[in-house]
Amino acid sequence: MNSTDRQAALDYHEFPTPGKIAVSASKPLVTQRDLALAYTPGVAAACEEIVADPLNASRFTARSNLVGVITNGTAVLGLGNIGALASKPVMEGKAVLFKKFAGVDVFDIEINETDPDKLVEIIAGLEPTFGGINLEDIKAPECFEVERKLRERMKIPVFHDDQHGTAITVAAAFINGLKVVGKDIREVKVVTSGAGAAALTCLDLMVHLGLPLENIWVTDIEGVVYRGRQTLMDPTKERFAQPTDARTLAEVIRGADVFLGLSAGGVLKPDMVAAMAARPLILALANPAPEILPEEAHAVRDDVVMATGRSDYPNQVNNVLCFPYIFRGALDVGATTINREMEVAAVYAIAGLAEEEQNEVVAAAYGSYDLAFGPQYLIPKPFDPRLIVRIAPAVAKAAMDSGVATRPVANLDAYTEQLQQFVYHSGSFMKPLFAAAKKQVREGGKTRIVFTEGEDERVLRAVQVIVDEKLARPILVGRPEVLLARIEKFGLRLRLGEDVEVTNPEYDERFHQYWTSYWELMCRDGITKEMARVEMRRRLTLIGAMMVRLGDADGMICGTVGGYNDHLHYIDQVIGKKPGAATYAAMNILLLDKQTVALVDTHVNDNPSAEQIAEFTVAAAEEMSLLHLVPKVALLSRSNFGSGSSASGSKMREALRRVRQLAPELEIDGEMHGDCALDEALRLKILPMSTLKGAANLLVCPNVDAGNIAYNLLKTAAGSNVAVGPFLLGANAPVNILTSSATVRRIINMAALTVMEANRQPG
Numbered sequence: 001m002n003s004t005d006r007q008a009a010l011d012y013h014e015f016p017t018p019g020k021i022a023v024s025a026s027k028p029l030v031t032q033r034d035l036a037l038a039y040t041p042g043v044a045a046a047c048e049e050i051v052a053d054p055l056n057a058s059r060f061t062a063r064s065n066l067v068g069v070i071t072n073g074t075a076v077l078g079l080g081n082i083g084a085l086a087s088k089p090v091m092e093g094k095a096v097l098f099k100k101f102a103g104v105d106v107f108d109i110e111i112n113e114t115d116p117d118k119l120v121e122i123i124a125g126l127e128p129t130f131g132g133i134n135l136e137d138i139k140a141p142e143c144f145e146v147e148r149k150l151r152e153r154m155k156i157p158v159f160h161d162d163q164h165g166t167a168i169t170v171a172a173a174f175i176n177g178l179k180v181v182g183k184d185i186r187e188v189k190v191v192t193s194g195a196g197a198a199a200l201t202c203l204d205l206m207v208h209l210g211l212p213l214e215n216i217w218v219t220d221i222e223g224v225v226y227r228g229r230q231t232l233m234d235p236t237k238e239r240f241a242q243p244t245d246a247r248t249l250a251e252v253i254r255g256a257d258v259f260l261g262l263s264a265g266g267v268l269k270p271d272m273v274a275a276m277a278a279r280p281l282i283l284a285l286a287n288p289a290p291e292i293l294p295e296e297a298h299a300v301r302d303d304v305v306m307a308t309g310r311s312d313y314p315n316q317v318n319n320v321l322c323f324p325y326i327f328r329g330a331l332d333v334g335a336t337t338i339n340r341e342m343e344v345a346a347v348y349a350i351a352g353l354a355e356e357e358q359n360e361v362v363a364a365a366y367g368s369y370d371l372a373f374g375p376q377y378l379i380p381k382p383f384d385p386r387l388i389v390r391i392a393p394a395v396a397k398a399a400m401d402s403g404v405a406t407r408p409v410a411n412l413d414a415y416t417e418q419l420q421q422f423v424y425h426s427g428s429f430m431k432p433l434f435a436a437a438k439k440q441v442r443e444g445g446k447t448r449i450v451f452t453e454g455e456d457e458r459v460l461r462a463v464q465v466i467v468d469e470k471l472a473r474p475i476l477v478g479r480p481e482v483l484l485a486r487i488e489k490f491g492l493r494l495r496l497g498e499d500v501e502v503t504n505p506e507y508d509e510r511f512h513q514y515w516t517s518y519w520e521l522m523c524r525d526g527i528t529k530e531m532a533r534v535e536m537r538r539r540l541t542l543i544g545a546m547m548v549r550l551g552d553a554d555g556m557i558c559g560t561v562g563g564y565n566d567h568l569h570y571i572d573q574v575i576g577k578k579p580g581a582a583t584y585a586a587m588n589i590l591l592l593d594k595q596t597v598a599l600v601d602t603h604v605n606d607n608p609s610a611e612q613i614a615e616f617t618v619a620a621a622e623e624m625s626l627l628h629l630v631p632k633v634a635l636l637s638r639s640n641f642g643s644g645s646s647a648s649g650s651k652m653r654e655a656l657r658r659v660r661q662l663a664p665e666l667e668i669d670g671e672m673h674g675d676c677a678l679d680e681a682l683r684l685k686i687l688p689m690s691t692l693k694g695a696a697n698l699l700v701c702p703n704v705d706a707g708n709i710a711y712n713l714l715k716t717a718a719g720s721n722v723a724v725g726p727f728l729l730g731a732n733a734p735v736n737i738l739t740s741s742a743t744v745r746r747i748i749n750m751a752a753l754t755v756m757e758a759n760r761q762p763g
């Protein structure tokens with residue numbers, strides 16, 4: 001690490017508050033009554049329920065989601081025996097990863113004790129606190145004994161991460177690596193550097209998966225582990241002792257197909273790499289310095305396939321791919337242990353994911369979508385959000401099948417769905433809407449959605465999911481040769497003409513009809529025939545809009561590139577407003593932690609009149625009903641029922657009067673401040689005469705600046721994956737203009753919603 005990176009790492013740990021974790025309360029503690037419930041006397045009720053039935057601890061305490069990350073600091077990363085106190089940053093780090101990747105809470109516990117029996121006594125005594133124990137960085141061979149004794153004594157999962165988390169991840173990289181180099185697990189020679197917690201347990205699992213024991217050559221700080229060796233031996237190591245005269249890594253590495261390094265930095269030398277078999281697989285996993293750096297190995301030969309434990313090289317093989325998710329699955333079914341069946345399920349879940357297409361979140365985190373299964377991508381990346389939905393259910397199922405689950409989940413699909421929500425906040429909101437869209441497709445409803453920026457990477461990735469999930473029948477506007485090249489580049493499987501229809505902007509026999517129709521529409525608005533022809537070829541939104549107008553598509557999605565109002569301009573020319581509508585508006589929905597709120601107008605009307613506001617408020621409320629949301633409308637202002645002498649206040653009052661005429665059944669009030677809209681208690685205090693009940697979920701802003709700014713602030717403060725929209729209100733067809741910040745997920749969601757709009761019953 002250079003001095004700048006070192007300083008950055010220290011600053012990260014020190015500022016703004018020392019360390020990386022804190023405890024946060026999951027219940028409100030604001031009033032005297034809260035205090036009485038949370039603490040004495042109320043807390044006694046929870047205690048008594050647990051006395052009556054210990055299983056109630058998982059109902060009334062955080063135990064079933066709480067893991068102890070416990071170490072004595074004797075084998076911390078590759079830093080060695082640096083002691084319990086100095087290991088604390090690593091344990092806090094594990095806690096952050098547990099929480100971030102799988103929502104598991106952690107107490108990190110660093111214990112000043114090297115005697116295995118005493119360590120066992122201390123940890124076993126913590127069983128009431130935790131739903132699981134993750135042992136970390138305890139050195140071999142003591143770690144084997146500590147784990148075995150704890151497993152015997154404790155009725156919760158005990159998992160030594162450096163052994164099993166590493167073994168599971170390494171086994172996934174190993175089987176995928178062999179696939180890439182085209183070798184058979186029964187025939188490869190594997191040489192390790194390291195015979196500690198990680199290395200020996202990796203070998204154990206690799207043997208379970210089919211690697212013959214006699215093909216394994218283990219080396220450690222003393223050299224080769226040979227039969228008859230006396231120094232630094234223990235029974236676990238003894239199992240791998242070879243009958244050989246070879247004594248050094250340099251000797252046994254000759255002709256090896258696989259090197260597995262779980263020892264210390266710089267142990268594997270370039271001349272040893274040169275002596276390995278063709279297409280060698282090198283897993284140099286010591287942290288933070290690997291046994292050999294990739295550039296050193298590649299300098300010796302160009303057929304090496306290489307992985308390290310580090311994030312700054314391709315193929316990071318690190319137990320973070322396993323431990324958050326194996327615990328998620330184990331905790332969710334109340335597993336009493338983590339057994340071999342659960343380990344193997346995790347191996348295949350991780351290995352299988354690497355062969356799937358890349359994910360947008362991974363691409364955003366790593367700055368590239370160009371990851372396809374192969375030498376540079378053997379194993380999923382730690383930021384892949386699919387890890388949780390692949391590994392945790394596989395582990396949960398294996399726990400149930402092998403009889404160690406005390407709280408089996410009744411429906412694995414529903415469980416997986418629930419985990420999906422952990423990754424995508426829009427999951428639970430969208431689920432019934434996806435089901436409705438799929439039903440339309442199955443029943444032959446109006447489902448042909450044209451995507452005008454068909455060549456855009458996000459659109460292509462979204463369309464792959466839309467095809468796989470049968471959410472719509474997509475039409476891509478794009479040049480076929482570009483589409484084909486990009487589909488291949490991104491590792492997608494779309495078949496042009498079969499899965500998706502294509503409209504080629506450079507040549508399509510329908511174009512004559514498209515541009516002449518456009519000219520007929522616009523010939524009295526300054527568009528000549530020549531302009532109509534040229535515009536129709538170069539304006540993708542015009543093409544899509546004309547397809548919808550002429551019945552070649554049922555709905556349209558555009559806007560991933562370009563300005564909102566530029567797209568609206570062409571939609572207005574070709575599709576126009578709904579009969580009777582005087583205005584367009586844009587509505588966005590935000591799926592916040594505690595509530596779902598829609599905001600209108602976020603993109604169109606600079607300073608709408610009261611009449612316009614009334615019109616788009618009613619349109620927004622109708623759109624919400626289509627999405628199964630019961631609208632509760634607040635007309636926002638900086639004035640509260642006439643409290644401020646603002647022009648917007650009187651405009652919103654007038655809008656209220658008009659909405660009440662247009663839609664008397666709608667629950668609406670205003671004008672009011674944003675906090676009164678969302679906080680019923682405050683509203684009752686300040687505006688006790690308000691007719692609005694509960695929190696408003698449709699917030700109508702007095703102008704587009706307010707709407708747009710409020711939307712972007714809320715979206716950013718809430719974090720990613722929370723926005724659905726924008727919905728274009730007022731157009732005479734189901735067309736939606738997205739924005740350049742649209743993600744793949746948002747495009748998929750909006751396609752499903754456009755299908756629903758296309759099938760909306762009039763009325």
Ligand SMILES: NC(=O)C1=CN([C@@H]2O[C@H](COP(=O)(O)OP(=O)(O)OC[C@H]3O[C@@H](n4cnc5c(N)ncnc54)[C@H](OP(=O)(O)O)[C@@H]3O)[C@@H](O)[C@H]2O)C=CC1
Nearest residue numbers: 075077078140195196197198220221263286287309318319
């Ligand atoms: N990428 C990943 O996910 C993970 C990586 N690791 C890394 O693996 C390494 C070992 O961790 P762990 O098994 O927990 O620790 P242990 O202390 O249990 O084992 C370390 C092993 O490495 C051997 N060793 C140490 N130095 C050398 C050397 N210079 N040459 C040859 N062998 C050596 C030790 O030999 P002896 O006992 O004879 O001294 C021992 O067999 C660490 O670097 C750790 O960071 C560990 C877990 C996960």
Ligand SMILES: CC(=O)C(=O)O
Nearest residue numbers: 076077078162287319
């Ligand atoms: C990754 C890890 O657990 C280690 O290096 O010890």
Ligand SMILES: [Mg+2]
Nearest residue numbers: 077136137162
């Ligand atoms: Mg470790």
